[in-house]
Amino acid sequence: MNAQLSLRKLLTIVCEADLETLVVRDLKALGARGYTITDARGDGTHGARDAAWPASANIRIEVLCTEQTANDIVEHLKNRYYANYGMVTFLLDVQVLRPDKF
Amino acid sequence: MPFEPVILFFILGLFAGVVRSDLKIPGVLYESLSIFLLLAIGLKGGVELARYALADLVGPALIVVLVATLIPLVAFPILHRLGGFARADAASIAAHYGSVSVVTFAVAASFLARIGEPAEGYMVVFLVLLEFPALLIGVILARRTVGKTKWGPLLHEVFSGKSIVLLIGGLLIGWVTGAEGIKPLDQLFFALFKGMLAFFLLEMGLVAASRMADLRRAGPFLLGFATLMPLSAGLLGILTANLLDLSVGGAVLLATLYASASYIAAPAAMRIAVPEANPALSIGAALGITFPFNLLIGIPAYHWLAIRLKGVI
Numbered sequence: 001m002n003a004q005l006s007l008r009k010l011l012t013i014v015c016e017a018d019l020e021t022l023v024v025r026d027l028k029a030l031g032a033r034g035y036t037i038t039d040a041r042g043d044g045t046h047g048a049r050d051a052a053w054p055a056s057a058n059i060r061i062e063v064l065c066t067e068q069t070a071n072d073i074v075e076h077l078k079n080r081y082y083a084n085y086g087m088v089t090f091l092l093d094v095q096v097l098r099p100d101k102f
Numbered sequence: 103m104p105f106e107p108v109i110l111f112f113i114l115g116l117f118a119g120v121v122r123s124d125l126k127i128p129g130v131l132y133e134s135l136s137i138f139l140l141l142a143i144g145l146k147g148g149v150e151l152a153r154y155a156l157a158d159l160v161g162p163a164l165i166v167v168l169v170a171t172l173i174p175l176v177a178f179p180i181l182h183r184l185g186g187f188a189r190a191d192a193a194s195i196a197a198h199y200g201s202v203s204v205v206t207f208a209v210a211a212s213f214l215a216r217i218g219e220p221a222e223g224y225m226v227v228f229l230v231l232l233e234f235p236a237l238l239i240g241v242i243l244a245r246r247t248v249g250k251t252k253w254g255p256l257l258h259e260v261f262s263g264k265s266i267v268l269l270i271g272g273l274l275i276g277w278v279t280g281a282e283g284i285k286p287l288d289q290l291f292f293a294l295f296k297g298m299l300a301f302f303l304l305e306m307g308l309v310a311a312s313r314m315a316d317l318r319r320a321g322p323f324l325l326g327f328a329t330l331m332p333l334s335a336g337l338l339g340i341l342t343a344n345l346l347d348l349s350v351g352g353a354v355l356l357a358t359l360y361a362s363a364s365y366i367a368a369p370a371a372m373r374i375a376v377p378e379a380n381p382a383l384s385i386g387a388a389l390g391i392t393f394p395f396n397l398l399i400g401i402p403a404y405h406w407l408a409i410r411l412k413g414v415i
Contacts, residue, residue, distance in 0.1 A: 016373070018369075018370050018373040018374065019373075019374075021255070021259075022255065022374065039129070047316075047382075048312075050126075050312070051129045052126065052127065052129060052132065052305070052308060052309050052312070053129065053132050053305070053309050054129075054132075054133075054369075054370065055365070055369045055370070055373075055381065055385055056309075056312075057129060083377075084377035084378055085373075085377060
């Protein structure tokens with residue numbers, strides 16, 4: 001591994017666009033230092049989400065963070081949103097420059 | 103009766119959706135058009151409002167809002183007890199029907215303009231006032247099983263939502279500038295209005311077609327509700343208008359407001375405040391059935407009724 005690179009987690013959340021404000025607030029409260037949001041559409045167990053209008057739009061939120069923070073976030077999302085909302089979360093190992101940022 | 107041209111655009115959208123055309127209006131255009139329509143309706147209302155003394159409107163506005171609270175309060179037990187819907191679903195659907203559809207209102211206004219039926223200009227104020235009380239009632243109705251409701255995010259969602267901000271913003275700008283002051287903008291906001299509405303209805307036709315599939319799973323009760331509820335609420339609107347001595351045009355607009363179901367403000371607010379409610383039911387009914395019903399049958403029917411019931415009460 002390049003000496004400058006450090007291991008972090010890439011947490012990706014795909015969820016209903018209506019949840020953006022709530023989820024972002026949770027991320028910050030749980031220690032995420034930053035995030036990136038992109039508009040998304042797709043299909044899954046909640047049916048087609050074609051983003052033709054706001055109620056059928058999805059977003060993809062990506063967070064680079066430590067393993068501990070990622071676990072905290074995943075646990076919270078599972079308890080708070082999984083029962084009633086369309087949401088998929090997954091974690092990847094990634095290598096980042098400037099690890100102190102994440 | 104010749105169809106209002108904007109309605110034909112809606113039917114075109116429905117058709118494209120039903121035959122699974124690859125026609126797709128980008129989400130950003132939906133957003134842009136809805137911003138335009140909300141602002142334009144607000145501005146037009148504001149300009150009209152400048153002709154009236156505000157103090158004279160307080161009493162009628164109170165009556166209009168009070169009577170409107172009956173809609174979710176009656177819809178909820180019908181759905182929950184008769185229809186067998188879960189409390190959260192019944193409350194969310196009731197909130198959608200208690201709130202109003204801005205675009206249905208715009209289509210009713212253009213219907214009246216086409217047949218030369220004048221209406222009170224201040225109806226837009228009622229449109230603004232009727233947006234949110236039903237959403238709060240819906241949350242209270244759902245609450246018994248929902249546990250502690252977080253009112254902060256809900257109130258923020260409702261009052262900072264784009265429909266309220268743009269309608270009230272437009273209303274204030276129109277009211278402050280008046281008919282003369284708004285002239286530099288009237289080509290954009292008033293002359294182009296119908297074209298923009300046509301575009302928006304084309305998109306709504308597509309979205310409505312995709313919602314109808316949800317409803318097939320919901321069963322006949324909701325289908326009946328989504329057509330009988332607007333008719334009854336429309337009748338309530340006409341009687342309320344008569345009580346307030348509004349013109350036939352005013353009665354049609356109030357009937358349309360009572361009869362319409364929200365699909366801009368309500369879905370987002372209910373999604374946050376009543377998470378257990380299945381949005382496919384409320385949006386499917388409001389957008390898949392009630393919206394087309396009001397456009398194609400409801401508005402002309404309210405006009406027919408308003409003429410015949412003029413002077414009753």
